[in-house]
Amino acid sequence: xxxxxxxxxxxxxxxxxxxxxxxxxxxxxxxxxxxxxxxxxxxxxxxxxxxxxxxxxxxxxxxxxxxxxxxxxxxxxxxxxxxxxxxxxxxxxxxxxxxxxxxxxxxxxxxxxxxxxxxxxxxxxxxxxxxxxxxxxxxxxxxxxxxxxxxxxxxxxxxxxxxxxxxxxxxxxxxxxxxxxxxxxxxxxxxxxxxxxxxxxxxxxxxxxxxxxxxxxxxxxxxxxxxxxxxxxxxxxxxxxxxxxxxxxxxxxx
Amino acid sequence: xxxxxxxxxxxxxxxxxxxxxxxxxxxxxxxxxxxxxxxxxxxxxxxxxxxxxxxxxxxxxxxxxxxxxxxxxxxxxxxxxx
Numbered sequence: 513x514x515x516x517x518x519x520x521x522x523x524x525x526x527x528x529x530x531x532x533x534x535x536x537x538x539x540x541x542x543x544x545x546x547x548x549x550x551x552x553x554x555x556x557x558x559x560x561x562x563x564x565x566x567x568x569x570x571x572x573x574x575x576x577x578x579x580x581x582x583x584x585x586x587x588x589x590x591x592x593x594x595x596x597x598x599x600x601x602x603x604x605x606x607x608x609x610x611x612x613x614x615x616x617x618x619x620x621x622x623x624x625x626x627x628x629x630x631x632x633x634x635x636x637x638x639x640x641x642x643x644x645x646x647x648x649x650x651x652x653x654x655x656x657x658x659x660x661x662x663x664x665x666x667x668x669x670x671x672x673x674x675x676x677x678x679x680x681x682x683x684x685x686x687x688x689x690x691x692x693x694x695x696x697x698x699x700x701x702x703x704x705x706x707x708x709x710x711x712x713x714x715x716x717x718x719x720x721x722x723x724x725x726x727x728x729x730x731x732x733x734x735x736x737x738x739x740x741x742x743x744x745x746x747x748x749x750x751x752x753x754x755x756x757x758x759x760x761x762x763x764x765x766x
Numbered sequence: 767x768x769x770x771x772x773x774x775x776x777x778x779x780x781x782x783x784x785x786x787x788x789x790x791x792x793x794x795x796x797x798x799x800x801x802x803x804x805x806x807x808x809x810x811x812x813x814x815x816x817x818x819x820x821x822x823x824x825x826x827x828x829x830x831x832x833x834x835x836x837x838x839x840x841x842x843x844x845x846x847x848x
Contacts, residue, residue, distance in 0.1 A: 643800065643807035646831045672808055687811045691827050739826045741818065744811055 521658045529655055532633060533664070537609050539634045544612065545602040547593055547635070556721035559598045559706075568728045569599040572702055573611050579660045579696045582613050583689060583750045584704040585680050585758065586669035587714050589621065593635075594724060595667060595704055613667035614659050616640045616652065642672060649688075657692045660699065668692070670751045678713035680705075680754045690746030693733070701750055703729050705757035725764075727757050767847060772821075772840050779816045780836070783809050795837030817843055 521529075536543075551557045559565060573580070584595055592615045596605075605612040615632075619639035623629045632639060640652045660666050672686040693699050706726035708718040718724075733749035735742045777793055784790055785804035789797065799805050805813065814830050817823070817839065823846035833839050 646834065650828075650831050684808060686808045687827065687830075739818075739824045740811065740814055740830055741824075743827050744815065 521654050525651070525655055526658065529659060533636070533659075536612075536634055536636045540609060540612065541602070541606055543634050544596075544605050548597050548602060551590075551593060551597050555718075557594065557597075557708075557718065558721075558723045559594075560723060560725045562598065565598045565726075565728060566600055566604065569611070569702070570604065572700070572728075572730055573608060573665075576700070577663065579663055579699040580611075580665045580702055581660060581689065581693060581696075581699060582665060582667040582702045582704055583670050583754065584667065584706065585754050586671055586674050587678065587707065587711050588674065588718050589716050590718070591669070591674075591706070592617070592667055594718070595706060598706060598724065598726075599704070599728075610664050612636055613665045614638060614656060615667050616656065618642055618673075619644075653688055653692060657695050660692060661696045666692070670747050670754070674714040676714060678711075680751060680758050682748060682751050682755060685744070685747040685751035687740060687743040687747050689750060690735075690743030693746050693750075694743055699732075701731050701733065701753075703731060703750065703753045703757060705754055705761055707758075707761060726761060729753065729757065767821075769840060769844065772843050772847075773836070775820055776817070776836060776839050776843070779820060780805065780813060783813055793836060795835065795840060797836045798834060799836060799839070800834070814839075821847060823847060 582595065584591060596613060600611060613636065615637045617632055617637050617639050619641045622632050622637065623639040638652050638655055640649055656666050668689045670686065670689045671681055671684040675681050693701065704726065706724050708722035708724050710719045710722060731753050733746050735745040737745045773795065780803065781790065783805045786802065789802045797803060799810065800807055811830065814825055814833065818825055821843050823843065825846065829842055833842060
């Protein structure tokens with residue numbers, strides 16, 4: 513499978529990324545526990561088999577020191593926070609800061625005010641305008657790919673937005689995740705399926721006191737295609753794995 | 767294949783993805799695919815893959831970033847056909 517860089521990242525953009533990472537690292541001993549407290553205490557969320565989730569993510573991270581992309585189903589606006597909380601404790605992220613995933617939140621929602629912009633900056637977020645200027649989107653993807661190639665972990669929702677059907681939609685799998693995967697050698701994909709018991713469709717926030725269940729698995733998708741078709745094929749294979757995990761989730765609940 | 771034929775084929779491929787059918791009436795090389803025709807950005811990949819099949823060409827990820835207007839698509843296809 514030919515590796516194809518998205519676009520070389522200019523020195524200035526690289527420095528900005530390093531600066532954001534270091535500021536995030538400095539703030540993480542405060543920001544990460546605060547996020548966990550907000551989810552657990554203020555919103556009353558619980559994750560079934562939290563220890564198992566974290567043990568599996570630790571195993572994956574320590575098994576091989578290489579690039580990782582987390583791909584997950586997407587149903588609520590705070591999925592990335594819940595996933596980060598599910599996968600690691602504040603102490604784990606303090607010791608292994610690279611494993612706190614970079615995110616691509618929607619700019620119009622999460623970067624609408626100065627306060628929000630500062631908050632997401634501190635939590636390793638690169639805001640992006642979905643459906644916006646393609647050059648700008650490519651620039652953000654390049655920054656994310658650069659971070660992943662430096663063994664930072666990235667969290668991407670292959671469907672690009674919250675699933676309107678409430679189920680993982682194979683046809684919505686955008687090519688972006690495939691594009692990043694293809695340009696980072698030896699990259700693995702950590703598929704995370706997480707869903708609240710009361711989550712029938714997509715929503716803004718999960719209900720208060722929600723209990724989340726799900727699973728984690730690792731794949732290294734391959735493709736025989738080239739060019740854009742290869743990126744789309746990779747994205748579909750990742751989404752397909754999430755569809756299978758979704759089926760397992762519903763089978764377990766029967 | 768000349769530019770007019772490519773243009774007609776491009777419009778035909780775009781048709782099922784267009785949400786703003788009114789914009790199709792006055793479609794030209796300057797028509798913006800996402801802003802004017804309101805094609806879903808995630809579906810743009812499907813459109814470009816259909817270009818690949820229809821014109822028997824291979825398009826890279828980077829090339830997709832250059833496709834903003836119908837004219838960009840026609841130029842890209844012309845260049846790939848050689």
